[in-house]
Amino acid sequence: MLSDQLKQQIRKIYRHISDSLDGFTPRPSQNQLVAEIAKTLAGDYDKQQRMIVIEAGTGTGKSLAYLLGSIPYALRHNKKVIISTATVALQEQLIHKDLPFFSKHSKLEFEYCLLKGRQRYCCLSKLDALVHQEQLSFSALLTQKVTKGQEAKLHEMHKKLLNGSWAGDRDSWPDPIEDHLWSAIESDKHFCVRGLAAHEDCPFHRAREFVETADVLVINHSLLLADLELGGGKILPPTEDCIFVIDEAHHLPDVTRDFSSAHATVKGAMDWLEKLQKLSNKFCSIFTSNRSAGVTFELHDRIEELKKELKQLYDWLNTNQDQFFHKEKLYRFEHGVLPQWLVRQSENLGTSSGKVFKLQRKLHDALLNEVKEGDVKHTKAEPLLTESGFFLKRLENLSRLWQMMGSPLPKSKAPDARWIETIHEGKDFLVSSSPLEVGYFLADRLWSQCAGAVLCSATMTALNKFDHFRYQAGLEANDGTQYLKVDSPFSYQEKAVLRLPALTIEPTQEQFTDTLIETLPELLKHTGASLVLFASYWQMEAVADALREQHHFSLLVQGEASRSALLTLHKQKCDNNEPSILFGTQSFSEGLDLPGHYLTNLVITKIPFAVPTSPVEQAQAEFIKSKDGNPFLTLTVPEASKKLAQACGRLLRKESDHGIITILDRRLISKAYGKSMLNALPPFKRHIEY
Template identity: 40%
Template sequence: MLKDELKQSIQQAYRQFLDSKQLKARYGQKLMIAEIARTLGAIDADDEGRRCSDPAVAVVEAGTGTGKTVAYALAAIPIAQATKKRLIISTATVALQEQIVFKDLPDIRLQSGLEFSYTLAKGRGRYVCLTKLDHLLQSGQENVATMELFAQDGFHIDVDERAVKLYQGMVEQLATNRWDGDRDNWKEELDDPTWRSVTTDHGQCSGRRCTNFGQCAFYKAREELTRADVVVANHDLVLADLALGGGAILSAPADSIYIFDEGHHLPDKAINHFAHHSRLHGTESWLEQSNKQITKLVAQRALPGDLGRWLEQLPVRLQETLDSQRQMYALIESATEFPYPDSFKPCYRFPNGVVPGPVRDLAGDLKALYSVVCELLTRLCDELKEAMDGKVEGVDVIDAENWYPLLGAMLSRADASLGLWQLYGVEDPEGEPPVARWVLLLEQDGHYDLEVACSPILAARTLRQSLWNSCYGAVVTSATLTALGRFDRLQMRAGIPDGANCSVVPSPFYHSDAATLRIPALSADPKLPEQHTEAIIECLPALLEEQPGALVLFSSRRQMQEVFAGVGRQWQQRILMQGDRSKQELLTQHRQRIDDDKTSVIFGLASFAEGVDLPGRYCEQVIIAKIPFAVPDDPVEAALGEWIESRGGNSFMEISVPDASVRLVQACGRLLRTETDRGLITILDRRLVSARYGRALLDSLPPFQRRID
C-alpha cells in the first residue's frame, strides 16, 4: 500500500504544478496518477530493495488531452526516488522522446517542486567512433590493408576529398567541444551511408581498451545514465538492453521502473527485435570475402600462441560454412514458389512454420558450422582484448586495436546467421506458438537473391520473462491499448501479467459535442477495389468542399494514387500526397497553406494515421477510405492467424478485427487534438453498418455524434 508520506508528496507536486500553470485538475489525469501510484506503491521489497511480490504492472489507456506525461512523471518519480530505483521512460518515436526531454520534464521539474535529474539515452549507433575517424584519416600501406578488412562493415576505402573534409571537420568540432559526437546534434544532414562509415556497434567496439575511450562520445553520454534519476530512452534501446540480459546499457531491470509511453508499439517492436533474416547470396559473398581477408592477414605475419593457431583455423571453417551456404540456396530455391501480384513482394511462407526435412537438416548443419566459427571468433576477440591490455606477448597493442573491430563485426554477423539457422534447424515445441518462417525473392540491378527469415509470432513469452517478471515495476500507457473495448489483444501480444492493473481513464474531450462521425451512403464494396476507388473519386470533391484543412487516409498506396489521378487538376493542386516530399516538409507546407487561408488536403497512408498533430483549422475533417485491415502479405500476421485457426479459433474475429479497431481509433484520433477542436470524421466504408463485426468497430470508437446516411 502507498505510504502516506509518498501519497502526500505526489499530491503536493500535482497541486503545485497546477497552481504554477494556473490549470484546473483533469479527472482523467487525477485517475491516472492514482492508478500508477497504487500499483507502484504496493510493491513489497526485501531488505536489499528487490521486489518480492508479484509483477507490478499498471496498464492505463488515456486519450489525447489527458496529459499522460505529467501524470506518470508526477506519480512515478517520487516512488522511484523513495525506492532508489531509476525511472526509465521509453517511447516509440523520436518526436515524443524529444518532447519529453526538452519540453515536458524541464517544465515538470520547474513547476512541481520535485527535484530530479534526467537525461536522454541513445544507442551506440547514434554516436561517432573516434577510432573509425582515425582510420579514415590515416594513410599508408599498412592502414590500407586494415581498411580492406573493414570494407564489408561500413568503412570506405576510397575516401574522396569531400569525405576527408567532413571527417576533419568532425575531429575539429570534437576537439574544441563544439560537437558532442551525437549524430542528431551535427549541424548538417548526414545520410545513412556516410554516417555508417563513422559510427560503430557493440561487436566492433573494444570499450575501455580503446585508446580513444577517454574521449568516446558514447561512453561520455553513458556516464550520465548512471547518475540521472530519470532516463528517457526508446523501445528499441530497452529491448536491446533486455536481450543482453538487462543492465548492459541501462540500469538492471530489478533496479528500474519502466514507463512505456506509446506502449501499443511494444509487442511489434519486441517481435522485430527477435526476428532473424539473411540474404543467401549476400552471405556467400561475405563469407568468401572474409575468408580471403583472413587468409591474407595470416600470410602477412605469423602470430604467436593461441591467437595464431585460432586464426589459422578460421579460413578452413569459413570455407566449410560457405560450401553449405551455397547448397542451401539451391535447396531453398527448389522448396519455394513465389506469387507475383503487383502489390506484394514475392514471398513464400512455410505453412505452420514447418520447413521441408532436407532444409531443416541442412539448417542443422549450418547451425553447427556457424557455432564453430562463432566459437573461434569469440576466442580471437577475447585474446585481442588481452592483447590490448598488453598481456599477449608478440602482439602489438595497435595491431590488436586494428584487428578487433574486424573480427568483432564478423562475430556479430556470424552470430546472426547462427540464430537464423538454429530456428530453421529445429521443430517447434508442440502446443507453443510456432515460429514464422518465410523466404523473400529480391531483385537488384538484374541480380536475384533469396532472403531467408523467421520471427516469433508473439512476443508475450519473451516480454514476460525478460521484462515483466524481472523489473521492479512498470507502466504501459497509450491512447490505444484496448481493442473493441478490451485489453485481451494487448495481453496476448505483450504477455501482460494476469494480475496487472488495467484501466481506461476518461478523455477530457466532449466527443459528442466536438465531432460528428459520418458514414455516407456509398454503394461500392471496398472488397472490390476498382469500384470503391471510383466511388471515392466521385464523392470526395463534395466532401472536401466543407472544410479548408483535411486529412484523407488510405490503406493502399495504389488506391491513394488512383484517387489523386481521378479527382481532376483543380483538386490536385490543393492536395499534398505522401511520397511526393518528406513527411515533415509535407506537414509544414500544409500548415503554411492553411495559415494563408487556402484549402489544403493531405493524402496519407498508415504513418499519417498516428503521431500526426494538426490542431484547430489545420485538420477539421478526417476522411478514412476504408476499415484499416492489415495488408494480407505480412508473413508474421499470417502465421499467427494460421496458428489461431489450427487451435479452433477465428483469426478474423480474434486478430483482424481487433487490430483494425486499434488502427481505426488511431486514425479518428487525428481530428481532436485540443479541447477546443471541432470537426467531422467521414468513413467511406459501409461495412461498419452492414457487416456483423461493424457494430463492434463502431462501438469501440469515442462517442462521436453519428450520422449514418
C-alpha cells in the same frame, strides 16, 4: 501500501505544479491516473505483480501523471525509473520539456538523462578512420561508394564531433544520414569497447556515464529489448531495481517481434566469409606472439566448412527454384515445417556459424588484450578491430538465424514463421525466421523481474477491451495486473461531428475507387485544412491523379516529397489562409500532430484492415486457423479497430480544436464487427446518412 507520507508528498507536488501553470484546470482523469499508478507501484493491489496497463485519451496529461505517480515512489524506495518510448519525438519532449518542468516544480532532487540504442550513436574511431582514408569508396567499412557530397558530410560530422557542436547521435544531426554511411560509423558492441583509449570519448560511452548516477533514464523500446536479450542489467541498471514506464506501449509487441527476428542471405554470406578469411590472416601478422596461430588455422577450417554447407544449400535452392518460386519470389513454409533435408542443413549451419563466431571472437578479444597491455599499438590494431566488429555482428546474426531455422517446432506455443525469398534476380536467396508470439519473452525477462511497470498509450484497447494487447504482451488473465481506461477530457460531442455519408458502394467492390473520385470533391470544397487517409498507395495515387486532372485540385500527396516537407508546406498554406489538402496512408494515421487550424476536415476512406500479405501475418492467421479460430475476428478486426481510433485521433489534439470526421466505409453500420468498431471510437456527435 502507499504511505500517508508519500500521498501527502504527491499531493503537495501536484499543488506546486498547478500553481505554476497559468490557467491550469484540474483534470479528474489525470488525478485518477496519478493515484492508480502510485497505488499499483506501492503494491496496494498485488504485492508481486505491481503492473498497470493504461489507455489515456488525448489531453489527459499522461506524461505528467506517470512522472508524478512513479518518481516520488522510486526515489523513496531507492529504485530507478526507466521511461521507454517508441519515437524520438516523445524522447525529446520528455528530456527537453516534461522532465525539466517536473524537476523544477516538484522540488525533488533527481538526475535524468537520455540514453539511446548503441547504434544511434557514432563511433568516433570509425569516423576518424574514414575521414583519414584517401579513397573512401574502397574502405572496408563502406558497403557502397560515396559521392563527393557524402564525403564532405563525413568530414563535417568529424569536425563537429571533435569541437563539441554535435553530440554524435544520428537523431541530432540536422540532415538525413544515408543508411550505408551510418552503418559504417555506428557504434557496435564488438569494436567500441570502453577499455580502449581511442574509445574513451565515443558518444555512446559518454552517454553511458550518466546511467550510474541518473535516477530517471529515457530510452527507446529497442534499447530496452537489447538489454533484456543480454539478460537485463547489462546496458541498463539491474531490472529488479527499476520501475519501467512503457509509453507508446502498443508498439512494444511489434518491436519485440522485429528485434527477435533474423535474416541472412546465402550467397552473400559465402562472399563475406571469404573476406573474413583474409582478415584472419591480417590478425595473425599483427600479434607479437604465435599464440593466435592455432586459432587462425582452426578458424580457416571452420569457415571452409561453413562455406561448403552454404554452397550445398545454395545449389539445392537453385535446383529447386521451380518447386518453391514458380508463382512468387517468396516461399513460406506452412506451420513452420521445413523439409527434412533443410532441417538437417539448418542444424549444421547453426552449429558451424556458431563455431566461426566463437573463434573470431577469440581472435578479436586476444588482439584487444594486446592493445590494452601495450604490446600492439592501437593505431595498427584499430582498422582490424573495426572490420572484425563488422564481421562479428554478421556472424552473430547468421548463427542466430540458422539456430532459429533448425530448432524443433514448439508444442506449447506458436511456431516461428520461416520463409525464403529470391533476390538479385534469382542470383541469391534471403532466409528469414520470426517468432509469432513474443509475450513469453517479455513475461520471462521483464514482467517477472522488474520492481514495477506502467504501460500506457492513447490506444491500448481494441473494440473497447484490453484482451488483444494483454495476449500480445504476455500478460495472463487475473495475474494481478491492473487495467485502467481514462477518457479524454475533450468535449467530443461539442467539438467534432462523425459523419457517414449514404454511399451505396462498399470498399470491397471494384467501383469503390470511382466512388471516391466522385465523392471527395464535395467533401474537400471550400475547407481550410484537410487530411484524407487511404488504406493503399495505389488507390491514393489513382484518386489524386483523377482529382488533379478532372477538378484541378492542389494536393500534397505522401511520397511526392518527404513527410517533413509536406507538413511544412501544409502549415505554410494554412497560415496564409489558403486551403490545403494532405493525402496520406496508414503512416499518417499515427504520430501526426496538426492542432488547431492545421486540421479541421478529416476524411477516412475505409476501415484500415491490414491485408495479411507479410509472411508473419500469414503465419499468424494460419496458426489461429489450426486452433479452430477465426483470424479475421481474432487478429484483423482488433488491429483495424485500434488503427481506426488512431486515425480519428488526428483531428482533436487540443481542447480548442474542432472539425468534421467523414468515414466513407458503410461496413461500420452494415456489419456486426463494424458496429463494434464504431462504438469503440470516442463519443463524437454522429451524423449517419441513410
